[in-house]
Every structure is written in structure tokens, then in C-alpha cells.
Amino acid sequence: MSTTQSERLRGLLEPLVSAAGLDLEEIEVSRAGRRRQLVIVVDSDEGLTLDACAELSREISTRLDESDVMGDEEYTLEVGSPGADRPLTEPRHYVRATGRLVRFRLHDGGDLVARVLAVDEEGLDTEVPGVKGRKPTSRRIALGEIAKARVEIEFNRKDKKEEEA
Known part of the structure; x- marks a missing residue:
């Protein structure tokens, strides 16, 4: 049984990324x-610093040079964090989006924008913002109901540190 390059790369890189306390996304x-371009996206619950990204990039580069997984062709390596517009697909993504406004597309065809308040194994507790002076409402969304989800960028959102002050 042959292994694909992607599987070989994942097998080689996952231990490095995990040892750095990060998730291989x-x-x-x-x-x-x-040339070929190898893009590796990593993340963590605490976020990703530039220093952590640079250190991981050096470690990955060394490990790739020691292996034959990329073959003999030249390639460039890019290690980074997911962009702000990346889709939320794993339960850990929703946990990281706690407190953020998220646009959901549901399997029933409905669209919903709500703030994620809490996440558990079955779903999300959210707050749907009020419209035209109405109060926000609570809504429970089961993970199985979600077809697509992305964090909405809020330019005037108060940071948690600002709210505590």
C-alpha cells in the first residue's frame, strides 16, 4: 500500500508541531x-506568535532536509497561522472563536450571525444580536446543524481586556 506525499508529510510534521504545543491545521x-510551494498552517488556543512560527519553520526545514518526503525538486516553505477568513470546521475552532461573532450557514438553508458564548461536545450556545432596538436572544446550535461557519471581522469590537478595565 503506497502512502501519499500528504500523508507522509503529516506523519513527519505532526510530532514537531505537537511538540511545539500547536495544532497542525x-x-x-x-x-x-x-518550484513547488509547501504551505503549513498551524494554530493554538493561545494564538501563534511570530517567534513560535519562525522557530517551528526552522525545525520543519531541518526535518524536511533530512528526509526524502519532498523529493529532489526545489521548493519553498511557508509556515503560518490560518487567516481571519478561514472556515470553522473542527470543534476546537469554535472554542477559539468564543466571544466572536460568527456567520453560520445551516444545513436547513438558513443563515445566522451570532456571538459564540460557549462550546461543548454537542454544540454551541450563542447570542443573536438584536435588530432595530430589540434585545439579543440566546440560541443553541447543534454542531450537526452547521454546514459552514466563519468568524465575522468586527472593527469596533471591544477587546476582553478593555471590557475588564
Whole structure:
């Protein structure tokens, strides 16, 4: 049974990423002119610092140089965090989005924008903002109801530290 390059990369990189206290979110190999481009996306509950990303990039580069998983072709390596517009697909993504406004597309075809208040194994407790002077309402969303979800960017959102002060 042959193993795909993606599976080999995941097997090689997952222990490095886990040892750094991070989650391996995505591995993508694509063409960039004559070279290939290897993009590795990592994240954590505490977020990702530039220093942690640079250190992990050095470790991954060394490990890739020691292995044959990328073959003989030249490639560029990019290690980074997921963008603000990445889809929420795993329960840990919703946990990280606690306190944030999220746009949900539900399997029944409905769309909903709500703030994530709490997350458990079955679903999310959310607060749907009030419209036209109405008070916000609470809503429970089961994970199985969600077809797609993304964090909404809020430019005037108060940071938790500001609210505590």
C-alpha cells in the first residue's frame, strides 16, 4: 500500500508541531513556477506568535532536509497561522472563536450571525444580536446543524481586556 506525499508529510510534521504545543491545521503542496510551494498552517488556543512560527519553520526545514518526503525538486516553505477568513470546521475552532461573532450557514438553508458564548461536545450556545432596538436572544446550535461557519471581522469590537478595565 503506497502512502501519499500528504500523508507522509503529516506523519513527519505532526510530532514537531505537537511538540511545539500547536495544532497542525493544513498542509498544502502546490506549484509556484518551476518550484513547488509547501504551505503549513498551524494554530493554538493561545494564538501563534511570530517567534513560535519562525522557530517551528526552522525545525520543519531541518526535518524536511533530512528526509526524502519532498523529493529532489526545489521548493519553498511557508509556515503560518490560518487567516481571519478561514472556515470553522473542527470543534476546537469554535472554542477559539468564543466571544466572536460568527456567520453560520445551516444545513436547513438558513443563515445566522451570532456571538459564540460557549462550546461543548454537542454544540454551541450563542447570542443573536438584536435588530432595530430589540434585545439579543440566546440560541443553541447543534454542531450537526452547521454546514459552514466563519468568524465575522468586527472593527469596533471591544477587546476582553478593555471590557475588564
